[in-house]
Amino acid sequence: MRPFDYRRMADLQPVDQPGDRLIAGGTNLLDLMKLDVEAPRRLLDISRAGQDRITEHEGGLRIGALVTNADCAADPRIRADYPLLAKAILAGASPQLRNKATTGGNLCQRTRCQYFMATDTRCNKRQPGSGCDALQGVNRNHAILGTSEACIATYPGDMAVALTALDATVEVLGQGGTRLIPVAEFHRLPGDDPARDNVLRDDEVITGVTLPEPVAGRQIYRKIRDRSSYAFALVSVGAVIKLREDRIARVALAFGGLAHKPWRDPQTEAILTGQPPSPALFDQAADALLAKAKGRGGNDFKIALARRALAAVLTEATEE
Amino acid sequence: MATTSATLDVNGEAREFQGDPRQTLLDFLRLDLKLTGTKKGCDHGQCGACTVMVNGRRINSCLSLAIMHDGDQITTIEGIGTPENLAAIQRAFVSHDGFQCGYCTPGQICSATAMLKELADGWPSAVTEAVADTPAPSDEELRERMSGNLCRCGAYSNIIAAIREVMQSEEGA
Numbered sequence: 177m178r179p180f181d182y183r184r185m186a187d188l189q190p191v192d193q194p195g196d197r198l199i200a201g202g203t204n205l206l207d208l209m210k211l212d213v214e215a216p217r218r219l220l221d222i223s224r225a226g227q228d229r230i231t232e233h234e235g236g237l238r239i240g241a242l243v244t245n246a247d248c249a250a251d252p253r254i255r256a257d258y259p260l261l262a263k264a265i266l267a268g269a270s271p272q273l274r275n276k277a278t279t280g281g282n283l284c285q286r287t288r289c290q291y292f293m294a295t296d297t298r299c300n301k302r303q304p305g306s307g308c309d310a311l312q313g314v315n316r317n318h319a320i321l322g323t324s325e326a327c328i329a330t331y332p333g334d335m336a337v338a339l340t341a342l343d344a345t346v347e348v349l350g351q352g353g354t355r356l357i358p359v360a361e362f363h364r365l366p367g368d369d370p371a372r373d374n375v376l377r378d379d380e381v382i383t384g385v386t387l388p389e390p391v392a393g394r395q396i397y398r399k400i401r402d403r404s405s406y407a408f409a410l411v412s413v414g415a416v417i418k419l420r421e422d423r424i425a426r427v428a429l430a431f432g433g434l435a436h437k438p439w440r441d442p443q444t445e446a447i448l449t450g451q452p453p454s455p456a457l458f459d460q461a462a463d464a465l466l467a468k469a470k471g472r473g474g475n476d477f478k479i480a481l482a483r484r485a486l487a488a489v490l491t492e493a494t495e496e
Numbered sequence: 497m498a499t500t501s502a503t504l505d506v507n508g509e510a511r512e513f514q515g516d517p518r519q520t521l522l523d524f525l526r527l528d529l530k531l532t533g534t535k536k537g538c539d540h541g542q543c544g545a546c547t548v549m550v551n552g553r554r555i556n557s558c559l560s561l562a563i564m565h566d567g568d569q570i571t572t573i574e575g576i577g578t579p580e581n582l583a584a585i586q587r588a589f590v591s592h593d594g595f596q597c598g599y600c601t602p603g604q605i606c607s608a609t610a611m612l613k614e615l616a617d618g619w620p621s622a623v624t625e626a627v628a629d630t631p632a633p634s635d636e637e638l639r640e641r642m643s644g645n646l647c648r649c650g651a652y653s654n655i656i657a658a659i660r661e662v663m664q665s666e667e668g669a
Contacts, residue, residue, distance in 0.1 A: 182500050182517035182563055203559045206520070207540050219517070221564055246553070250619040255628040266622040270644025271611065273541060275553045276560065405622065405643035 178215040185225045188241065190351045190379045198222050198381060200242055201276035203269075204285045212295050213286075213302055227280075227383055230254070235389035238347075241280030241382045245335065246271070248279060258387055260395035260414055264338035267399045270406050280382035283336055283346065283362065286373060287329035287436075288408055289318065300326045301370040316474040317410065320482070321435040321466075327370030328472055331363050331437050332408050338397060340430035340438040341414035344387050350380040359385070360430075363437030370436070393418030393426060394493045400433075400485055409433035411478055411485045417493035424448050424494065431465075434482060441465050453494035458487045502566035506531070507575030513562045522546045524562035525572060533573035533602045537646075544645035547603035548572050554610035556644075573602035576609060584665060585609055588658035596649035604645045608659050611641045612666075633663060 191198065195217035199205055202223075208214040227240035230251050237258070239248055248254055249265040269277060277285075291297040291309045298307035310318055310328050318328040339359040346357045363374045376382070396415045401407040412432035418425045427448045431439040444465040451457050462483040469479045501514040506529060513524055522539075525531045525548070534557060537545030541559040548557045549571040577583035585605055588594070595601040615633055623640045624631040631637055638656050647655065 177518045180517065182561075184566075199561075199564070202561065202564070203541055203556070206559050206561065210540065223564055246614075246619070250614075250617070252628075255620060259627045262620060262627045263622070266620060266624075266627070270541075270544065271614065271641060272544060272547055272554050272556045272607065272644045273559075276555050405640050 177209045178212070180216050181218040182221065183218065184221045188222060188225045188227055188349060188381050188383050190349055191220070191381060192351070192379065193218070194378065196220055200278040200281045201244070201273075202281075203273050203276050204281065208286065208293070211293055213293055222381070233386050236387040239279050239385045239387070241278060241384050243279050245269070245274040245277040245279070245282060248335075249274065257390035258338075258342060258395070260342060260397050260416060261335070261338040261387070263395075263397040264334040264399075264412075264414055267397060267409075267412070268334035279335070279385055282333055283339075283359075283382060283385075284374065284376070285333055288332045289329040290314065292329060301329060301366070301373075304369070304371045311472060314474055315472045316477075317408070317433075318472060318475045319435045320469040320471055320475055320478050321431075321439055322365040322437070323435070323470060323472075324366045324368065324370070326368050327366035327436065328475075329366065329370065329436060330433055331373070331435070332433075333438075334397070334399065334409065334412060334432060336363065337412055337414045337430045337432040337438040339385060339387075340440050341416050341428045342387055343428065344385050346382060347384045347386060348376060348380045349383045350377055354383070355380070356386075360438070360440050366436045373436075391416060391418070391426070396489050396493055398485055398489050398492075400481060411481045413485050413489045414438075415489045415493055417490070419453075419494060423450055423452050425450075429486070429489075431482065434469075434478065448490070453490065455487070455491075458490045459483075461490070462486050500563045502563050504562070504565050504567070505569045507570070507572060513565075515562075517561060517563045519562045520558055521548070521550075521560045521562045521565055521570070522557035525557065525570070531572050531574050534606075535599055535602055537600070537603075542646075543600070543603075544607060545600050545603040547607045547645060549606055549610050552610065552613065554607050554644075571606070573606055576605060583609075585658065585662050588661045589655070592654045592658040592661065593651065594655045594658040595647070595651050600645060600647045600649075604642070604647065604655055607642060607645045608655075608662075611638075612659070612663060615641065615663075635660070 197216035228242040249262045297309045399412040414430045416428040535545040537543035541556040546558040
């Protein structure tokens with residue numbers, strides 16, 4: 177690990193010096209610092225900077241940026257009204273990690289692409305312009321939607337997939353004041369600038385996440401992975417689905433493991449909305465979702481897996 | 497090189513940390529305090545051998561900086577029991593053969609101790625059927641909740657048996 181300076185922060189403030197990095201739980205950042213993937217000049221320790229409560233907010237809830245994943249998933253209000261969020265958080269990492277990982281930090285966690293994490297390989301995210309060894313390499317875990325020739329990494333998290341389906345908003349504080357960003361627009365596609373995972377500006381810090389008023393309907397999180405616990409998603413689906421008179425009245429779907437961000441597709445949702453559920457309809461929805469999907473060899477299986485995962489979730493959500 | 501300092505409560509004793517901010521809590525415990533019960537396995541938060549409790553909660557001490565724990569209460573395996581005075585969970589690991597080589601055991605025991613508290617507090621897990629309900633302490637629940645601790649000897653079924661014995665004796669107490 178490279179040497180760094182350390183400073184404890186009493187509250188959350190905009191970052192004012194290049195080379196400063198915020199640290200809270202540290203479970204991802206310290207790991208990457210040990211691997212020499214991250215080398216901040218200074219760590220600003222925000223682990224005791226407040227913002228560690230879940231509060232009522234405009235009919236919904238506001239989760240402070242420093243609420244741990246463990247506390248969020250154990251919160252009775254989250255469990256009762258936003259079970260999708262609790263389930264997604266609990267599907268990720270291990271209990272030890274969830275005790276440290278924070279809401280803001282989890283949103284900012286970096287890809288687990290093995291080329292990104294190994295400094296003896298080429299990676300445009302780690303070292304812009306160096307190339308991408310995943311394109312022709314072992315890319316079983318990589319993205320099939322929204323990729324570019326510069327990067328096929330996935331956003332690895334579960335929590336943000338649930339937040340995307342729940343229409344949550346990220347609250348950030350910068351030099352210019354507070355800005356609200358829908359979670360669905362927080363992470364970005366790699367394009368020709370994969371070094372940037374999300375739309376946070378250099379001076380901005382996440383202060384919280386807000387959840388809108390709870391909506392009626394079934395909430396499901398289905399995660400498919402190589403072992404049944406403590407593994408990243410190959411494909412995951414977060415769904416909020418409301419039936420009325422045997423038709424799908426409202427549907428929100430977000431997918432993990434498929435792209436550089438939690439993937440939400442308005443067209444897929446439009447195909448399902450107002451229709452009676454059926455296998456043919458689910459197939460049609462999957463066709464829309466995966467129309468532009470592109471496998472790179474190792475991850476070709478994800479196209480079929482995503483189709484089946486979507487059908488399984490829609491079946492579960494719409495059965496009696 | 498930057499030097500930093502902090503005071504940690506380790507197993508009930510005030511201990512000073514002074515040094516390079518890069519030092520992990522794990523290395524501070526093992527190298528500075530010579531509390532070598534806590535083990536370094538992968539050093540990347542994947543194996544759970546370094547599990548300790550901080551303010552009663554289990555964490556991976558390899559993925560945490562010592563300097564970030566000023567004022568925190570740290571409980572290591574040395575604070576849970578001693579060879580002359582084993583804690584119930586330690587006795588249960590012995591009687592159920594909850595280990596073979598023993599390397600993962602301190603982490604397993606610290607993890608299990610905190611896990612039983614999480615379960616008693618009604619925290620759900622990924623296998624809890626309805627996440628809003630109080631979880632039932634099934635073997636499936638125990639296995640899921642211990643998935644952050646790997647045992648490459650494969651003593652898993654005996655680890656679960658040891659934990660279950662402690663749960664049942666606590667219920668009977």
